[in-house]
Amino acid sequence: xxxxxxxxxxxxxxxxxxxxxxxxxxxxxxxxxxxxxxxxxxxxxxxxxxxxxxxxxxxxxxxxxxxxxxxxxxxxxxxxxxxxxxxxxxxxxxxxxxxxxxxxxxxxxxxxxxxxxxxxxxxxxxxxxxxxxxxxxxxxxxxxxxxxxxxxxxxxxxxxxxxxxxxxxxxxxxxxxxxxxxxxxxxxxxxxxxxxxxxxxxxxxxxxxxxxxxxxxxxxxxxxxxxxxxxxxxxxxxxxxxxxxxxxxxxxxxxxxxxxxxxxxxxxxxxxxxxxxxxxxxxxxxxxxxxxxxxxxxxxxxxxxxxxxxxxxxxxxxxxxxxxxxxxxxxxxxxxxxxxxxxxxxxxxxxxxxxxxxxxxxxxxxxxxxxxxxxxxxxxxxxxxxxxxxxxxxxxxxxxxxxxxxxxxxxxxxxxxxxxxxxxxxxxxxxxxxxxxxxxxxxxxxxxxxxxxxxxxxxxxxxxxxxxxxxxxxxxxxxxxxxxxxxxxxxxxxxxxxxxxxxxxxxxxxxxxxxxxxxxxxxxxxxxxxxxxxxxxxxxxxxxxxxxxxxx
Numbered sequence: 001x002x003x004x005x006x007x008x009x010x011x012x013x014x015x016x017x018x019x020x021x022x023x024x025x026x027x028x029x030x031x032x033x034x035x036x037x038x039x040x041x042x043x044x045x046x047x048x049x050x051x052x053x054x055x056x057x058x059x060x061x062x063x064x065x066x067x068x069x070x071x072x073x074x075x076x077x078x079x080x081x082x083x084x085x086x087x088x089x090x091x092x093x094x095x096x097x098x099x100x101x102x103x104x105x106x107x108x109x110x111x112x113x114x115x116x117x118x119x120x121x122x123x124x125x126x127x128x129x130x131x132x133x134x135x136x137x138x139x140x141x142x143x144x145x146x147x148x149x150x151x152x153x154x155x156x157x158x159x160x161x162x163x164x165x166x167x168x169x170x171x172x173x174x175x176x177x178x179x180x181x182x183x184x185x186x187x188x189x190x191x192x193x194x195x196x197x198x199x200x201x202x203x204x205x206x207x208x209x210x211x212x213x214x215x216x217x218x219x220x221x222x223x224x225x226x227x228x229x230x231x232x233x234x235x236x237x238x239x240x241x242x243x244x245x246x247x248x249x250x251x252x253x254x255x256x257x258x259x260x261x262x263x264x265x266x267x268x269x270x271x272x273x274x275x276x277x278x279x280x281x282x283x284x285x286x287x288x289x290x291x292x293x294x295x296x297x298x299x300x301x302x303x304x305x306x307x308x309x310x311x312x313x314x315x316x317x318x319x320x321x322x323x324x325x326x327x328x329x330x331x332x333x334x335x336x337x338x339x340x341x342x343x344x345x346x347x348x349x350x351x352x353x354x355x356x357x358x359x360x361x362x363x364x365x366x367x368x369x370x371x372x373x374x375x376x377x378x379x380x381x382x383x384x385x386x387x388x389x390x391x392x393x394x395x396x397x398x399x400x401x402x403x404x405x406x407x408x409x410x411x412x413x414x415x416x417x418x419x420x421x422x423x424x425x426x427x428x429x430x431x432x433x434x435x436x437x438x439x440x441x442x443x444x445x446x447x448x449x450x451x452x453x454x455x456x457x458x459x460x461x462x463x464x465x466x467x468x469x470x471x472x473x474x475x476x477x478x479x480x481x482x483x484x485x486x487x488x489x490x491x492x493x494x495x496x497x498x499x500x501x502x503x504x505x506x507x508x509x510x511x512x513x514x515x516x517x518x519x520x521x522x523x524x525x526x527x528x529x530x531x532x533x534x535x536x537x538x539x540x541x542x543x544x545x546x547x548x549x550x551x552x
Contacts, residue, residue: 011144014153015160018071021080022063024136025195026056029091032098033192037182051178054171058179059193061168066196068161073145073153080140087195088132092125096413097390097469098462100191105472106201107284116328119391119410188474208302217306217336220293221313224524224531226377229546230500237377238451239527240367240438243287244431245327245386246471248460249274249486251421251428259403261428264436265488271507273487273540278459279516281482282472284331286458286516291333293533295517296475305332310520311381312336317529320378322370326363327383334381342366359397360384360434368441374449379527382438386431389461389470392423396430403429417464424463439490450500451492452526456519457485487514489540501526505544514540 037055041048071079090101099105148156172179183189191197249255254262254272265272279289279296289299291309311321315338323334323341334341344362346353352362363382370380385395391410403422407415415423435455442451460482462468471482491501518538524531525539536542 009142009144011146013146013148013156014071014073014076015068015156017076017140017143017145018067018080019060019064019160019164021084021136021140022067023060025084025087026060026063028132029087029194030059030192031091032094033189033194036186036189036192051175054175055179057171058168058175059196061164061171063196064164065161065168066199068157068164073147076145077140081137083195084136084140085129085133086198088129089125090194090198091132092128093120094192094194096125098467099470099472100188100474101194101197101201102188102191102474103201103204104280104282104285104474105191106198107205108282108472110202110205111284111331112328116388119389119394122411124411188477191474208305217308219312220308221316221529221531221533224313224317224529226317226319226528227530228528230498235448235450235494236374237527238371238374238442238449239379239523240382240442240451240453241379241523242382242384242435242438242453242455244455244457244486245283245384245388246459246461247387247428247431247457247486248481249276249457249484250460250481251425252486254488255486259425261425262432263429265432268436268439268490270435270439270488270490271503271510273489273510273512273514275511275513276456276485276487277515278457278483278485281459281475281478283328283458287331288333290456290458290516290519293520293535295538296515297517308336309333310523311339311379313524313531313533314379314527314529315339317527317531318377319527319529320374320376321381322378323381323383324363324366325383326358326360326385327388330381330383357385357394359395360386360431361437364434364437364441367438371441371445371449377527379523384431384434386457387424387427387461389424392420392427395427400426400430400433402426412464412469420463424461435488442490442492448494449492450494450498452495452501453490454487454519454523455489456487456516459483460485500545501541502544506541509540509544 038052043049093099094101251257252262252272253260254265254270255274278286279299280286285301288301288304288309289296291311292304292307294300294304311323311334315321315336321339323330323339325341325343330341344358344366346355346358349358349362349365352359352365363384367380367382387395390412393406393408403425405419406423406426407419408423409415412420435453438453442449442453445451459471461471462479462481465479465481468479473479473482475483489506491503495501496503518540521535521538522540524534525536525541525545
């Protein structure tokens with residue numbers, strides 16, 4: 001570095017630099033991991049300190065073995081700088097929101113658009129990253145690196161890797177019984193170890209992305225056809241399928257919440273289903289899963305990505321299918337040839353948009369303008385912004401600030417839990433209004449459309465309970481608040497009058513145990529789509545339609 005004499009810049013080997021930086025990252029960017037393995041230990045016992053030291057040596061050694069093959073002199077400085085900064089950012093994110101960086105969470109990060117990402121970027125995060133990155137980054141660029149011959153570099157690197165691996169194995173073996181017991185009881189804790197967690201997640205997602213690009217989608221339900229159960233109605237059928245965002249059932253007054261967050265839906269003759277679970281705890285998992293026929297138990301992300309889904313089956317049956325998006329995309333489920341996708345542009349409605357995002361009423365306006373032109377059976381999928389966090393306060397207009405004081409920042413830990421809940425409930429209140437307006441729009445459509453609306457959220461949310469915020473916790477250990485979601489169904493008077501759906505029969509199922517698994521087959525059943533992939537046992541409407549309903 002200019003202005004510094006050589007004696008102020010120590011000469012070290014590349015391996016020494018990698019080891020020193022790796023040790024720094026493991027020591028400083030793994031607070032959640034050290035807290036997890038240290039919980040409940042008596043630190044007056046020497047054995048617990050031995051466990052801590054051996055754990056540190058094992059993790060550092062394994063990370064060194066992982067990084068050393070790529071850390072050659074020409075790239076080692078930018079590589080280590082990137083790792084230090086990324087690890088500091090990962091540590092801040094995990095500590096602030098109590099999340100795990102498993103492959104699914106990394107997928108969420110990779111597919112987050114810039115608008116969503118900005119809500120997670122703030123001065124506190126930048127300050128934390130700077131605090132924990134400045135010293136190691138300065139060290140990385142200050143030291144001089146030895147210039148061995150190629151043969152010396154290869155032999156030395158091999159020796160260091162072997163030595164690191166041996167030390168890691170010895171240290172790991174020393175604490176194997178204790179560590180194995182911990183990992184058996186806290187299987188997901190491995191995703192707390194930085195930078196291995198996000199490096200593994202990046203590798204998994206890169207592999208999946210390559211496979212996704214190079215693999216054609218398998219056809220599904222190519223035999224689908226429209227076969228009306230009741231006498232044919234000359235008017236087109238219209239289903240509005242609303243995909244909610246981050247709404248948890250616990251905060252819907254329609255489903256028992258003590259606050260009145262659903263005053264308009266309560267007057268709209270809807271059916272609220274109180275016992276519905278999501279397929280995942282993130283949009284990236286739940287949306288593809290709910291549009292597939294396989295469900296959560298048989299969910300295989302690769303198979304889902306490489307197969308057609310519900311919207312393709314509906315297109316095969318002759319339905320017009322349109323996805324209207326006020327969110328960050330359809331997660332691959334709307335890319336079939338028979339599906340029309342439209343991202344709502346903020347410029348189209350300045351009264352509902354701020355130039356970057358729009359309030360969800362824009363979906364109602366867009367739907368109303370389209371209904372007048374419907375001349376065939378049609379399915380609309382409306383993807384809401386809903387309660388997308390952490391900036392809940394941005395999800396609703398000022399008129400819906402009814403629960404006060406509300407948290408007016410994306411830095412949730414800067415607010416009291418009451419303020420966070422108030423902001424979240426205001427967003428639920430606004431979702432209630434939007435859904436009620438959709439129902440009004442369908443009810444008042446002069447063309448007597450044979451219409452229905454199904455609303456279901458993709459996943460729930462943690463609002464500070466047990467120190468957790470947002471969502472994305474691995475399903476096996478996720479709290480119910482992240483997996484218990486609201487579902488609301490409305491059917492038009494025309495549908496009820498025709499005998500197509502028995503409303504009272506459907507209400508009797510409102511407390512049944514249901515999940516995202518039911519959506520695929522229920523939509524097919526409601527829309528009279530016959531195909532071999534349909535399963536009546538998963539159809540909510542089965543037994544509540546036509547002659548079957550009349551004989552209940």
